[in-house]
Amino acid sequence: MSKYDVVIIGSGLGGLESAYILSKEGYKVLVLEKNRQLGGSLQIFVRDKAIFDTGIHYIGGLDDGQNLNQCFKYFGIMDKLNLIKMDMNGFDRISFGDDSNEYWHAQGYDNFVEQLAKQFPHQRQELQTYIERIQDVCNYFPLYQLKEDDAPIIATKHLDVSAKDFISSIISDTRLQSVLGGSNPLYAGDGSKTPLYVHALVVNTYIESSYKCIDGGAQIERLITKNIKANGGEIRNYAEVAKIVEKDGVVTHIELKDGEHIEGKNFISNIHPATTMEMLESSKIKNAYRNRLIGLENCTSAFIIDIVLKPKSFKYINYNMYHFERNDVWTGIHYTGEMGFDGYCIFVPKSSRGGEYADSMTILAYMKFEQVKEWGDTYSTIPKHRDSRGEQYEEFKQRKTEELLDLVAKKIPNIRSVIQSVTTSTPLTYRDYIGAKDGGLYGIAKDFHDPLRTFISPTTKIPNLFFTGQNLNMHGVLGVTVGAIRTCGVFVGQNYLLRKINNS
């Protein structure tokens, strides 16, 4: 008899949340993580005592009564998080290369309209319509409101509408159209693909409320991990799963890279569905299903400069910056290779020791995997495998750093003078540290042309193998949390689980 009711592959947010839910419900769970640090994209790293987030720069929906706040109460972490609320009137600030203005996204629906109407008074009514329609779209996804619903989770209305077309159908001012789409690097917005519902669910959560984690998002991992252990759950790091083995139609065990076998009654994969299929030894899975999962396109990746700032050189800013060189915010994702960078985002972490000054800054710009493909067969994974990628790779990173800093210097002229040291990451970094396919930022890319193709069910063709994580419904803290509710709902009943969450 197996010791574990549920073995979870990967300790990303979705894996940890699933482990918490099921261990709280009496299941004996084991989480297996390949890295030393748990948490996947919740991980932080430290350079010169400055803390950097790898994948959580800000979180929405955390005010009292809002969806993520309620979920985090259920996970037993809400009152322990060290958070700072971002600027109420401008938590995201959008700018363009040909325009000295900054356009602010504000918290609160009325305030959102109010702040932008100052700059676009002739579009006040249209802004009001936009914000109402965004809420209307979100209402079609009851699980995001933590509402019990026996209907399918996926509302078909709004799925095949383009985010870009939706905005331009309501807003006539082309600058305002771009301003409203201006935080789209949060979901790798692509005018030719991104569905309206992705835009709506993401922007809505931040308009409701926006917070940064003081000293980084890894606190979410630490707190949930503690609670999983208190529920009797087990977590192992340095435990890389290499094979998922099926016999007589069910998964019997997984095999770790070092050859160890671990048996279980059920298995949840928190890693990319395509990678899961590649690991699965089974004749029960039809090639059509396997190939569909493997063939799905992933979001683009990024080049990231993490800067340790000289002491007291740069005042902390309580907002994010999204900059575009051109007015078109929906095509920057295709800028690649010699075309150079078309824009960037700046996130400034809040540290408990910095006071009014910032310790660090992260600059993110799109980069496709193809740009680093020539080094694609070198791996730098934790802990055992570290290939040197060679001098040319270092030169490439240096060149891209200078290019990106040149662009940033147009907006922040003294940027080079505040830098103490720099660490860079490329699509290869995200591929190796998180196991993200092609370093893709947010997993499987959604497409309004064929929306149902990009929805992944938590159940698979094998009755005791399940998926969770950002590839299920949506990425981001809220999207992944909703995904964990879907996955664990299969075990304990979704409405039962929602009642528990709502009563927390």
Ligand SMILES: Cc1cc2nc3c(=O)[nH]c(=O)nc-3n(C[C@H](O)[C@H](O)[C@H](O)COP(=O)(O)OP(=O)(O)OC[C@H]3O[C@@H](n4cnc5c(N)ncnc54)[C@H](O)[C@@H]3O)c2cc1C
């Ligand atoms: C640059 C960036 C910025 C972001 N900013 C934000 C933000 O500001 N706000 C927000 O809400 N969201 C943000 N996101 C998205 C968010 O971080 C992710 O959607 C979310 O954390 C993904 O969680 P997950 O459960 O899918 O697991 P992942 O984070 O993908 O973790 C998967 C885990 O599985 C492990 N693993 C992989 N292979 C194996 C194996 N073979 N055996 C064992 N373990 C394995 C990995 O090491 C990892 O720990 C950002 C993402 C990125 C990349």
